[in-house]
Amino acid sequence: MRSEKNIFNDLNKKTNIVKALLFRGGEQEGLFEYARKIRDEVFGKKVEVRSVIEYSNICEQACNYCGMNKYSSIKRYILSDSELLREIEKLYCNGRRVIMIQAGEISADIYFQRLYKLLKEVKAKYLDLTFICSFGNLSADKYKKLKEAGVERYLLKFETSDPKLYKKIKPSDSFENRLAHIEMLKKFGFQVSSGNITGLPGQTTDSMADDLLLMKKLDIPMGSTSVFIPNDMSNYANCPPGDILTALNSMAILRILCPNMLIPSTSSLELLIKDGQYLGLMAGANAVTLHDGTPENDEAEFVIYRKERYKPKDILIKTVARAGLECYPDLLSVTPE
Numbered sequence: 184m185r186s187e188k189n190i191f192n193d194l195n196k197k198t199n200i201v202k203a204l205l206f207r208g209g210e211q212e213g214l215f216e217y218a219r220k221i222r223d224e225v226f227g228k229k230v231e232v233r234s235v236i237e238y239s240n241i242c243e244q245a246c247n248y249c250g251m252n253k254y255s256s257i258k259r260y261i262l263s264d265s266e267l268l269r270e271i272e273k274l275y276c277n278g279r280r281v282i283m284i285q286a287g288e289i290s291a292d293i294y295f296q297r298l299y300k301l302l303k304e305v306k307a308k309y310l311d312l313t314f315i316c317s318f319g320n321l322s323a324d325k326y327k328k329l330k331e332a333g334v335e336r337y338l339l340k341f342e343t344s345d346p347k348l349y350k351k352i353k354p355s356d357s358f359e360n361r362l363a364h365i366e367m368l369k370k371f372g373f374q375v376s377s378g379n380i381t382g383l384p385g386q387t388t389d390s391m392a393d394d395l396l397l398m399k400k401l402d403i404p405m406g407s408t409s410v411f412i413p414n415d416m417s418n419y420a421n422c423p424p425g426d427i428l429t430a431l432n433s434m435a436i437l438r439i440l441c442p443n444m445l446i447p448s449t450s451s452l453e454l455l456i457k458d459g460q461y462l463g464l465m466a467g468a469n470a471v472t473l474h475d476g477t478p479e480n481d482e483a484e485f486v487i488y489r490k491e492r493y494k495p496k497d498i499l500i501k502t503v504a505r506a507g508l509e510c511y512p513d514l515l516s517v518t519p520e
């Protein structure tokens with residue numbers, strides 16, 4: 184145990200991160216325990232609950248791992264203004280105070296204007312509602328407008344810190360461009376969330392360690408480390424999924440490297456293993472995502488991962504309680520303990 188503690192205290196060293204990513208058995212338990220201790224010291228027992236509205240699956244990017252890429256034959260949809268408003272109001276009335284609005288990447292101004300106008304109206308009406316927008320790479324002008332509309336947070340994952348691997352998984356973008364967008368979002372004053380995917384085809388443990396060091400370097404309040412799941416509609420449909428134990432270790436290491444970070448236990452974990460989200464909380468995560476804001480008709484068409492990601496609210500809330508934690512609406516607006 185003493186040597187494990189030494190590693191935990193020096194996880195800024197890449198060699199130690201690589202070792203810790205491969206921990207199993209007792210060493211892994213020790214890693215999770217240490218990550219939980221750090222989380223509890225900073226955030227207490229609070230876990231942020233976010234609801235997601237999947238606004239549109241139209242996308243101009245060509246990510247090989249995603250079933251919504253521009254070449255996919257899925258049925259496309261975009262919520263109408265009244266549908267989006269109805270979903271936001273429903274979630275607000277159900278006590279949600281953090282709502283993530285997710286969509287594929289679309290550059291058309293007319294599409295953005297509609298969304299911007301609606302978000303601005305909602306922000307003026309519900310003062311204690313926090314939005315996380317996840318619309319991919321936008322222009323500087325659009326980021327600026329979203330900030331002016333009152334949007335607090337923006338999610339833009341870098342997926343991998345290896346430029347060559349990035350080009351392979353996202354051929355229509357580059358790692359340098361993605362990082363420039365993350366920096367731009369920070370400059371505009373967003374609370375930025377970013378992160379990686381573990382277990383991508385062609386990714387090494389070394390590269391995952393670099394991802395974690397980049398997360399620390401970015402110095403952002405929210406971050407995630409998810410696990411690759413082959414999507415049936417994507418070009419990676421026949422690739423094996425990422426390793427869940429490595430993904431959980433990655434989450435625990437992220438907690439140790441970035442104690443103040445909001446880290447979600449993602450629904451992707453649940454798809455790979457029963458109780459995956461519970462295990463994420465036990466590895467130091469302090470946020471959970473509820474996919475309960477998309478109209479039922481459209482749920483099946485938002486396929487970044489698989490169709491079965493939807494998890495009813497009561498199960499997730501029980502999962503949080505089972506991990507000895509409590510749901511909280513908006514952790515970044517309160518001072519950490």
Ligand code: SF4
Nearest residue numbers: 242244246249252287
């Ligand atoms: S991951 Fe996002 S940007 Fe890439 S194809 Fe899917 S929806 Fe588009």
